[in-house]
Amino acid sequence: MNVTVNVNGKPYTRDVEARTLLVHFLREDLLLTGTHVGCDTSQCGACTVHVNGEAVKSCTVLAVQADGMDVKTIEGMGTPGDLHPLQTGFWEKHGLQCGYCTPGMIMASAELLKHNANPSEEEIRYHLEGNYCRCTGYHNIVKAVQHAAEIMAQGGQSGQAADD
Amino acid sequence: MYPANFDYQKAASVDAALKAMADNPELKIIAGGHSLLPAMKLRLAQPPALLDIFNLEELKGIKEDGDFYVVGAMTTHADVMRSHLPLFPEVAGWVGDPMVRNRGTIGGSLAHADPSADYPAAALATGAEFVIRGLGGERTVGADEMFLGMFESAVEAGELLTHIRIPKGITASVYEKYRHPASHYAIVGVAMARHADGQIRAAYTGAAEKAARLPKLEERLNAGQDAGTGLVEGADMLGDRFASAEFRAHLVDVLSDRAAKRLG
Numbered sequence: 315m316n317v318t319v320n321v322n323g324k325p326y327t328r329d330v331e332a333r334t335l336l337v338h339f340l341r342e343d344l345l346l347t348g349t350h351v352g353c354d355t356s357q358c359g360a361c362t363v364h365v366n367g368e369a370v371k372s373c374t375v376l377a378v379q380a381d382g383m384d385v386k387t388i389e390g391m392g393t394p395g396d397l398h399p400l401q402t403g404f405w406e407k408h409g410l411q412c413g414y415c416t417p418g419m420i421m422a423s424a425e426l427l428k429h430n431a432n433p434s435e436e437e438i439r440y441h442l443e444g445n446y447c448r449c450t451g452y453h454n455i456v457k458a459v460q461h462a463a464e465i466m467a468q469g470g471q472s473g474q475a476a477d478d
Numbered sequence: 479m480y481p482a483n484f485d486y487q488k489a490a491s492v493d494a495a496l497k498a499m500a501d502n503p504e505l506k507i508i509a510g511g512h513s514l515l516p517a518m519k520l521r522l523a524q525p526p527a528l529l530d531i532f533n534l535e536e537l538k539g540i541k542e543d544g545d546f547y548v549v550g551a552m553t554t555h556a557d558v559m560r561s562h563l564p565l566f567p568e569v570a571g572w573v574g575d576p577m578v579r580n581r582g583t584i585g586g587s588l589a590h591a592d593p594s595a596d597y598p599a600a601a602l603a604t605g606a607e608f609v610i611r612g613l614g615g616e617r618t619v620g621a622d623e624m625f626l627g628m629f630e631s632a633v634e635a636g637e638l639l640t641h642i643r644i645p646k647g648i649t650a651s652v653y654e655k656y657r658h659p660a661s662h663y664a665i666v667g668v669a670m671a672r673h674a675d676g677q678i679r680a681a682y683t684g685a686a687e688k689a690a691r692l693p694k695l696e697e698r699l700n701a702g703q704d705a706g707t708g709l710v711e712g713a714d715m716l717g718d719r720f721a722s723a724e725f726r727a728h729l730v731d732v733l734s735d736r737a738a739k740r741l742g
């Protein structure tokens with residue numbers, strides 16, 4: 315089946331099998347491998363991307379369901395020279411160790427900061443309940459998100475993200 | 479993890495979906511896909527053809543009709559959580575995680591009748607009604623007749639759950655949940671609502687083959703007594719590697735007591 319998905323602002327048309335999960339479409343058809351697969355059970359959140367501005371698990375959405383939609387992945391968040399405040403936050407606060415969960419953490423956190431510019435620790439933990447990290451113990455992830463919120467409050471770096 | 483392959487089509491309307499299902503009995507409805515796709519990835523389900531109803535506007539959103547709120551079946555958990563419905567927003571806030579709530583739908587969950595799902599307890603406690611449509615017409619099923627068994631609701635093959643009617647006039651409500659730490663599903667959940675006539679209705683989920691009312695608890699609370707214990711004595715409880723049947727029965731008592739105290 316032919317699908318056209320707008321990924322990070324660019325339309326991509328591909329012929330896919332109906333069973334192609336959005337995460338495999340991103341990773342294998344578009345070679346955007348920043349989005350990870352961490353489980354078989356839709357639980358870990360490593361595959362989190364935005365579809366029409368909402369955080370979803372791309373391993374639990376079919377590519378054909380994303381036809382005509384806007385998808386944003388970690389590749390659309392910032393560049394090495396112009397990091398998104400969340401990327402700066404994870405860097406500065408040591409919010410990652412192996413980094414496997416980080417793209418999903420950042421995409422889920424970005425949704426939180428869109429609705430709540432100054433989340434409490436409790437709100438951050440509640441919002442990241444669908445993102446599992448095997449390494450950090452979460453404390454520094456909370457600090458990273460708080461750091462990003464501070465940067466954004468000061469009107470600091472924008473990355474490419476603030477728009478969706 | 480790839481599901482087995484299948485045909486896929488988007489439904490243009492409820493009527494078109496009902497017609498397509500009549501023409502092809504193998505057609506499986508996909509709503510938010512957050513129960514169906516995980517099962518398909520593990521190949522626990524291998525439907526040959528999917529009919530997608532997630533984007534049908536006629537099944538989205540919350541309206542009012544006299545003494546009822548009418549919730550479209552394709553309203554997401556996230557939208558339920560942000561709504562002013564009685565009880566359901568608190569319950570929706572316990573479903574999965576934010577990403578699950580952005581895709582999963584209230585109708586998908588209630589039609590699916592997962593014994594560990596949260597909404598069935600809320601539907602029983604609020605006395606919700608279910609609008610179910612088939613090619614032959616529409617029928618309304620009460621909450622007490624909706625949940626028939628494990629993954630078995632009153633929605634039959636060829637039918638669609640289109641709306642959930644939730645009575646207005648509920649003056650207080652609470653949900654208490656003991657959840658599985660990884661899956662977030664209910665190991666036990668207890669929902670409670672005080673209705674316009676002052677009577678309390680209560681129900682539990684997660685602990686048995688299907689969600690059910692708690693008549694002993696309702697009787698005690700409506701007589702002004704405490705919740706007490708032994709609320710599901712004699713009932714057939716689920717036991718698995720997460721929680722034994724005895725533990726689940728105990729949790730029903732504990733969560734009922736907490737819910738009653740919070741309800742006040």
Ligand SMILES: Cc1cc2nc3c(=O)[nH]c(=O)nc-3n(C[C@H](O)[C@H](O)[C@H](O)COP(=O)(O)OP(=O)(O)OC[C@H]3O[C@@H](n4cnc5c(N)ncnc54)[C@H](O)[C@@H]3O)c2cc1C
Nearest residue numbers: 509510511512513514574582583586587595596639662663
């Ligand atoms: C990681 C994770 C955690 C979760 N945690 C919880 C939790 O804590 N509590 C909880 O309650 N749920 C939980 N869920 C399940 C989630 O709430 C699902 O969204 C819900 O069970 C099914 O709704 P859906 O719209 O995704 O339906 P789908 O998965 O699309 O459909 C489910 C079934 O219902 C049928 N169906 C769907 N809509 C209709 C309709 N309108 N009429 C007739 N049949 C229909 C489909 O054919 C299918 O058989 C979790 C899911 C995941 C992936």
Ligand code: FES
Nearest residue numbers: 352356358359373
């Ligand atoms: S890969 Fe684990 S939730 Fe998607």
Ligand code: FES
Nearest residue numbers: 411413447448449
């Ligand atoms: S940093 Fe390794 S899984 Fe989170």
